[in-house]
Amino acid sequence: MEALSVLAIPLCGGIVLALWGHKTWAAELGALMSLATFIAAAVLAVRIIDHGPLLVAQELVFIDSFNVFLVALTAFVAFTTSLFSRPYMRIEQHHGKLSPNMLRLYHSMFQLFTFTMLLALTTNNIGILWVAMEAATLTTALLVSLYRTPASIEAAWKYFILCGVGIAQALFGTILLYFASEKVLGAGGGALLWTHLNEVKALLEPTVLSLAFVFLLVGYGTKVGLVPLHSWLPDAHAEGPTPVSAVLSGLLLNVALYAVVRCKVLVDGALQNHMAGNLMMGFGLLSVVVAAFFLSRQKDIKRMFAYSSIEHMGIMTFAFGMGGPVATFAALLHMTVHSLTKSAIFFAVGHASQKAGTQIMERIRGLIKLSPAVGWGLMLGALAILGMPPFGVFTSEFMILTATMHSQPWATPFLLISLGVAFAAIFGKVQPMVFGETSVQRLPHPPALIPVFVHLGLVLMLGLYIPPYLADWYREAARLISP
Amino acid sequence: MPATLSGQLINLLAALLLLIAFAMITQRRILSLVNLFAMQGLVLALSTLIVAYSTGQGHLYFSAALTLVLKVMALPWILYRLMRKLNVQWDVETLINIPSTLLVGIVLVIFAFNLASPISHMAGTILRSTLGIALASVLLSFLMMIVRRKAIPQVIGFLAMENGLFFAATSSTYGMPMVVELGIALDVLVGMFIFGIFFFHIRETFDSLDLQHMEKLKED
Numbered sequence: 126m127e128a129l130s131v132l133a134i135p136l137c138g139g140i141v142l143a144l145w146g147h148k149t150w151a152a153e154l155g156a157l158m159s160l161a162t163f164i165a166a167a168v169l170a171v172r173i174i175d176h177g178p179l180l181v182a183q184e185l186v187f188i189d190s191f192n193v194f195l196v197a198l199t200a201f202v203a204f205t206t207s208l209f210s211r212p213y214m215r216i217e218q219h220h221g222k223l224s225p226n227m228l229r230l231y232h233s234m235f236q237l238f239t240f241t242m243l244l245a246l247t248t249n250n251i252g253i254l255w256v257a258m259e260a261a262t263l264t265t266a267l268l269v270s271l272y273r274t275p276a277s278i279e280a281a282w283k284y285f286i287l288c289g290v291g292i293a294q295a296l297f298g299t300i301l302l303y304f305a306s307e308k309v310l311g312a313g314g315g316a317l318l319w320t321h322l323n324e325v326k327a328l329l330e331p332t333v334l335s336l337a338f339v340f341l342l343v344g345y346g347t348k349v350g351l352v353p354l355h356s357w358l359p360d361a362h363a364e365g366p367t368p369v370s371a372v373l374s375g376l377l378l379n380v381a382l383y384a385v386v387r388c389k390v391l392v393d394g395a396l397q398n399h400m401a402g403n404l405m406m407g408f409g410l411l412s413v414v415v416a417a418f419f420l421s422r423q424k425d426i427k428r429m430f431a432y433s434s435i436e437h438m439g440i441m442t443f444a445f446g447m448g449g450p451v452a453t454f455a456a457l458l459h460m461t462v463h464s465l466t467k468s469a470i471f472f473a474v475g476h477a478s479q480k481a482g483t484q485i486m487e488r489i490r491g492l493i494k495l496s497p498a499v500g501w502g503l504m505l506g507a508l509a510i511l512g513m514p515p516f517g518v519f520t521s522e523f524m525i526l527t528a529t530m531h532s533q534p535w536a537t538p539f540l541l542i543s544l545g546v547a548f549a550a551i552f553g554k555v556q557p558m559v560f561g562e563t564s565v566q567r568l569p570h571p572p573a574l575i576p577v578f579v580h581l582g583l584v585l586m587l588g589l590y591i592p593p594y595l596a597d598w599y600r601e602a603a604r605l606i607s608p
Numbered sequence: 609m610p611a612t613l614s615g616q617l618i619n620l621l622a623a624l625l626l627l628i629a630f631a632m633i634t635q636r637r638i639l640s641l642v643n644l645f646a647m648q649g650l651v652l653a654l655s656t657l658i659v660a661y662s663t664g665q666g667h668l669y670f671s672a673a674l675t676l677v678l679k680v681m682a683l684p685w686i687l688y689r690l691m692r693k694l695n696v697q698w699d700v701e702t703l704i705n706i707p708s709t710l711l712v713g714i715v716l717v718i719f720a721f722n723l724a725s726p727i728s729h730m731a732g733t734i735l736r737s738t739l740g741i742a743l744a745s746v747l748l749s750f751l752m753m754i755v756r757r758k759a760i761p762q763v764i765g766f767l768a769m770e771n772g773l774f775f776a777a778t779s780s781t782y783g784m785p786m787v788v789e790l791g792i793a794l795d796v797l798v799g800m801f802i803f804g805i806f807f808f809h810i811r812e813t814f815d816s817l818d819l820q821h822m823e824k825l826k827e828d
Binding site: 185250252253255256259260263266267270273274275276278279280281282283285286289290293296297300301303304307308316317330332333336360364 | 723726727730743746750753759762766769770773776777780781784785787788791792794795798799802803805806809810812813814819821822823824825
């Protein structure tokens with residue numbers, strides 16, 4: 126019941142807002158729908174913690190401790206983003222960038238996007254997982270081009286085509302997986318259900334599964350933004366409206382990585398070797414290094430933080446690939462803190478670029494003079510994402526580094542140098558934007574800064590103290606992924 | 609129908625599929641490209657029908673019908689309408705280096721057969737040799753998307769890629785479970801509508817459907 130309402134609320138929200146999304150109260154209704162989704166997700170999470178995994182709707186919906194934590198995180202970030210987008214979109218409308226019809230599209234698609242994310246997380250059928258990931262591209266493609274500027278249309282086209290082609294590879298991988306499982310489980314619906322596959326994973330044909338994993342990693346890896354399949358990501362983040370950038374970084378990338386990890390569990394079981402992990406480590410490390418060196422060359426603030434997302438997704442992919450309890454625990458923690466921090470940064474960046482009237486970093490100066498909250502939000506967010514203690518990103522990166530030194534020492538210098546380069550690039554650019562002579566103006570509506578500080582507060586808390594039930598939860602999830 | 613006859617018919621259709629994929633790469637006229645796409649859909653529906661008949665898998669009749677409705681009727685019809693509205697149905701695209709593109713295509717086919725061969729002989733179905741062809745037509749569609757510089761042919765390449773994947777699903781297994789197949793069909797249909805919206809936006813903004821205008825966003 127809880128599991129199904131998590132899916133039903135955003136779906137209904139999408140339909141309702143498609144009809145009435147142009148009204149003035151649509152933003153409030155959207156936020157209300159997201160709040161309801163979040164409450165349902167929280168209730169579901171409590172239930173899973175108390176009673177263990179849940180399998181409902183003819184085994185089509187499966188929730189265990191790994192995905193319920195992502196369900197809660199996804200619903201939470203979607204809710205805070207809807208709070209942020211209310212004043213943000215009003216200001217954009219005030220500046221004449223958006224019409225009521227565009228807002229209707231935005232509100233409706235935002236809910237449907239949340240629905241696809243939650244469907245991808247909760248489904249037990251890896252075919253449906255693919256369908257939901259493709260649907261996520263469909264719902265966000267028109268949002269990236271919401272402003273209808275030439276650059277935004279180009280970015281959206283690139284996003285649509287590249288992710289479409291990428292995800293087609295994942296479909297081929299899914300077909301191969303079905304081909305292997307059908308031999309063991311027999312034809313029919315059962316052969317694509319993750320719970321069934323997980324039971325018989327040791328019997329699956331290794332040759333087929335290793336080929337399938339290559340296709341799945343390339344396919345879903347395109348959506349994770351792994352180098353060299355990342356070229357859609359900075360464009361889509363920079364040209365779309367800021368709430369969309371926040372959910373792309375905060376939710377979509379996580380869910381795509383979730384898909385890769387789910388598949389990795391099956392492949393590891395069948396292959397009994399480290400092939401999947403090695404591939405993930407390679408792609409992950411390459412993403413970290415390349416993204417770190419691209420950071421310093423960026424001029425557009427959203428583009429820069431998009432590259433930072435690639436870097437962090439690379440760190441997580443590397444850590445999941447490395448496996449083992451510590452690295453997996455750290456990767457899960459990093460998923461949480463990155464998602465919270467990066468969406469907080471995008472909230473602050475959104476208001477900062479509205480105040481300056483541009484996304485070019487050289488022209489955003491002295492935020493702190495006119496609006497200390499936006500300035501501090503951006504500064505603290507940047508420090509948090511760069512892994513400064515006492516924020517949670519420090520904890521997870523530190524754990525990943527120690528695990529690396531322990532099991533893959535050769536990779537440590539690459540990681541450390543990349544983190545250093547990223548620090549120099551981002552800190553050097555954010556510092557003059559926040560301090561110094563001001564170039565910004567007042568906004569016609571008060572900005573929404575509560576979500577920024579709530580997110581940063583949570584990240585700070587996770588850095589200082591991880592509540593025992595949360596730690597148990599991560600440990601349980603880590604045990605599922607990497608026994 | 610005896611198994612050998614249906615097997616041979618399917619091999620014939622698979623060969624046709626590959627030929628159509630090559631024809632699509634070299635076709636300059638957009639209108640003929642849509643016709644080729646519809647033909648590919650028809651071949652796909654026929655092969656699914658034969659598999660359904662010879663194996664007695666009931667749900668494959670349904671997916672053959674779905675292919676017929678979606679890929680032979682709905683999608684080409686939408687494409688025709690879009691082309692008429694955008695007034696590009698007589699467009700001819702200048703393709704450079706057709707011979708070398710075809711050579712690359714042949715290399716891709718060989719690669720696909722090599723990649724698929726260890727798997728194909730594990731297939732218990734009557735469709736042993738067809739997985740390689742399916743993979744080859746996916747790769748050929750991919751090649752087509754890379755060499756085309758106009759929006760509509762690129763989208764047709766995208767849809768042809770999905771056709772190849774569908775053929776892979778029916779040839780290596782007996783089709784995906786129904787719920788997944790329906791989901792994929794829905795995604796393709798919605799995707800087509802969104803492509804249609806994009807065509808109008810691109811035309812409005814760039815005054816043509818040529819994607820060469822869209823090269824502003826680059827790392828410098």
